[in-house]
Amino acid sequence: MNYTRRRFLKTAGLTTIAGAVAADYALASNSIWSLNSKTLKVGLIGCGGRGTAAAMEALNSDPNVILYAMADAFEDHLEQSFNTLKENFGDKIQVSKRRKLVGLDAYQKLVELDVDVVLLAAPPAFRPSHLEATVNAGKHVFCEKPFAVDGPGLRRVIEASQKAKAKNLSLVSGFCWRYHLPKRETFGRVLDGQIGRILAAECTYNTGELWYKERQPNWTDFEYQLRNWLYYNWLSGDHIIEQAIHSLDMLQWAMGDQLPISVTGSGGRQKRVDERFGNVYDHFATVYQYENGTKAYFSCRQQNNTAPAYAVELVGDEGRCVVDCRTGTHDITGKKPWKYDDTTKFTDENAYKESNSRSMYQQEHDELFASIRKNTPMNDGDWMVKSNLVALAGRMAGYTGATVSLEEALASNEVLFPEQVSWDMKYDLPIAIPGEKTLV
Numbered sequence: 285m286n287y288t289r290r291r292f293l294k295t296a297g298l299t300t301i302a303g304a305v306a307a308d309y310a311l312a313s314n315s316i317w318s319l320n321s322k323t324l325k326v327g328l329i330g331c332g333g334r335g336t337a338a339a340m341e342a343l344n345s346d347p348n349v350i351l352y353a354m355a356d357a358f359e360d361h362l363e364q365s366f367n368t369l370k371e372n373f374g375d376k377i378q379v380s381k382r383r384k385l386v387g388l389d390a391y392q393k394l395v396e397l398d399v400d401v402v403l404l405a406a407p408p409a410f411r412p413s414h415l416e417a418t419v420n421a422g423k424h425v426f427c428e429k430p431f432a433v434d435g436p437g438l439r440r441v442i443e444a445s446q447k448a449k450a451k452n453l454s455l456v457s458g459f460c461w462r463y464h465l466p467k468r469e470t471f472g473r474v475l476d477g478q479i480g481r482i483l484a485a486e487c488t489y490n491t492g493e494l495w496y497k498e499r500q501p502n503w504t505d506f507e508y509q510l511r512n513w514l515y516y517n518w519l520s521g522d523h524i525i526e527q528a529i530h531s532l533d534m535l536q537w538a539m540g541d542q543l544p545i546s547v548t549g550s551g552g553r554q555k556r557v558d559e560r561f562g563n564v565y566d567h568f569a570t571v572y573q574y575e576n577g578t579k580a581y582f583s584c585r586q587q588n589n590t591a592p593a594y595a596v597e598l599v600g601d602e603g604r605c606v607v608d609c610r611t612g613t614h615d616i617t618g619k620k621p622w623k624y625d626d627t628t629k630f631t632d633e634n635a636y637k638e639s640n641s642r643s644m645y646q647q648e649h650d651e652l653f654a655s656i657r658k659n660t661p662m663n664d665g666d667w668m669v670k671s672n673l674v675a676l677a678g679r680m681a682g683y684t685g686a687t688v689s690l691e692e693a694l695a696s697n698e699v700l701f702p703e704q705v706s707w708d709m710k711y712d713l714p715i716a717i718p719g720e721k722t723l724v
Contacts, residue, residue: 324656325352327399327423329391329414329683331365332356334428335405338458341483342403342426343376345649346657350376353383353397355390356481357510358408379493380484388690388705395421401656402426407513408521409433412440419448424656426654428458430529431672433521435696437595438672454661456652457534457668461609463651464644465620470607470614471537480602485580486588487535488593489528491588496560506709515562517679518700518713522564524551524682525675532678533605533671534596535572535580541667544674546579546689550718551682555587562572563715569684582678591601686717697724 317320324346328339331354343349351369354647356362362384370377391410401424408430417426424446425690432438448455451455474482481489496515499508513519520526536543549570556566567585574580581594595608603618614624655662677693680686702711 285414294538304458312543320613322348324400324653325349325351325398327353327355327394327397327402328353328365329394329402329404329418330406330410331361332405332459333484334598335403336365336424336647337402338405338428339365340372341646341649342653343373343475344646345653347420347422348652350378350402352378352399353385353394354379355394357386357388357390357525359386375401381497388707392417394619395441396425396501399423401652404428407510407519408526409437409513409519412437412444413599415441415444416589419451420454422451422453424652424661424703426456426458426652427668429668429672430521431457431531431668433518433525434698435676435694435702438669438694440548441672442665442669445663445669448664449661449663452661452664453657454652455665456648458648458652459530459664459668459671459677460644460648461530461534462537462664462667463647465647466612466614466626467537467607470605470616470624471534473616473622474538474598474605475540476523478603478616478622479598479605479618481576482539482578482598482600484578484599485535485538485695487580487582487596489531490590490593490594491527491586492588492590493556493717504707506707506711509562509711510645512560512562514621515560515564516713517562517564518702520564520713521676521700522568522679523586524565524568524584524679525672528568528582528608529671531584531594531596532582532674533667534676535582535623535672536667538596538605539574539578539580541670543576543670543690544574545679547572547674547677548687550685551677551679552718553715563713565682565716568678570572570681572678612626680723682724683718683721685721686723688723692723696724 326342328351339351343351354362354366366379381542391414403419403426404411405428406414411431413682415427416671430443443457494514497511509516523533547570549568551568553563553566566587572580581695594610594612598605603616603620605616673690673694677688677690680693681688
């Protein structure tokens with residue numbers, strides 16, 4: 285589809301565009317799924333730490349689920365993941381040698397197998413092609429965040445998510461806070477007007493530095509970069525998209541998933557300046573402007589020995605709401621004060637303990653597999669791509685120093701991730717310099 289700026293401005297917003305995509309893929313309304321007890325076969329694409337954890341959660345979500353196939357670019361990742369899962373789940377791991385798929389094309393081989401549900405947890409840049417292939421193959425999907433590192437990739441995700449909806453396939457995103465019960469109740473109250481109209485908001489994701497893998501003599505340039513994908517914006521999207529998107533998603537949730545109209549920002553590298561940190565920034569600061577006049581102030585950084593922050597604070601004309609992911613605070617003050625206390629929901633201590641043993645990560649998979657069993661497909665597509673777009677626009681504003689409209693971000697033709705990759709490729713993008721980097 286042609287996503288020109290002109291076309292975007294003629295629509296009512298992202299949902300309208302997505303609806304147009306859905307019309308292109310209108311299929312029979314009857315799902316192939318029904319309430320049944322068949323064994324659901326899971327395929328895992330991306331066998332790092334997050335992928336391994338997602339597989340564990342999938343296996344815990346339903347008594348009749350097995351891990352049937354695994355795919356990763358690296359054999360050592362796959363084998364380490366396999367051994368961990370086998371140790372913990374025994375006979376529920378039924379991945380034969382021929383269904384251990386290794387290589388850059390392993391994902392395509394996996395989705396062609398007789399699997400029912402696919403978990404997508406490879407580095408973010410691969411998500412558009414992996415999601416497309418999975419949906420085209422008619423599989424249900426758990427899709428880890430984020431979903432694209434550039435505008436062209438995000439447009440592919442929009443189309444794939446709508447195709448999944450048209451095919452009655454469940455698509456659950458990795459925005460785990462949306463499945464966190466305290467935040468569901470808190471943001472539900474905000475959306476019901478408990479603090480009135482939101483006038484201003486602040487959200488943060490300020491943390492320390494993450495892992496790094498020393499280069500080995502036998503690694504090509506591409507293998508080294510792929511094993512350290514966090515530090516290359518063409519693989520990760522930079523940390524405003526890869527990590528801090530969680531805070532932006534909570535902001536979007538509180539705003540009723542209405543897109544801001546523009547964002548102005550800055551960013552750079554102050555501390556992580558060594559070449560081993562690739563071409564990503566170590567801090568961003570942006571201001572999002574919403575059509576109703578609300579302004580949202582966002583900051584994120586990855587710098588050791590700095591003050592941490594991971595929260596959303598909302599100021600309304602009738603109260604305030606604070607959600608702090610570090611302290612577990614979920615408070616509303618003002619005309620209708622309220623504080624989350626989940627112990628009041630249970631009269632039985634064992635029921636309370638059981639409820640709190642299900643993490644938000646587990647809740648994602650519980651709801652995904654329940655939707656399959658009940659033949660009630662769920663699709664997170666609309667809001668998950670909106671939050672990705674908000675993060676993408678923020679990165680573009682930080683990289684350029686310009687005010688970026690959300691239309692410009694979605695219509696951008698700047699390609700960070702090349703269409704073809706290979707182990708011997710040489711590919712480097714320069715570090716963006718605000719005022720010199722321009723929109724594409």
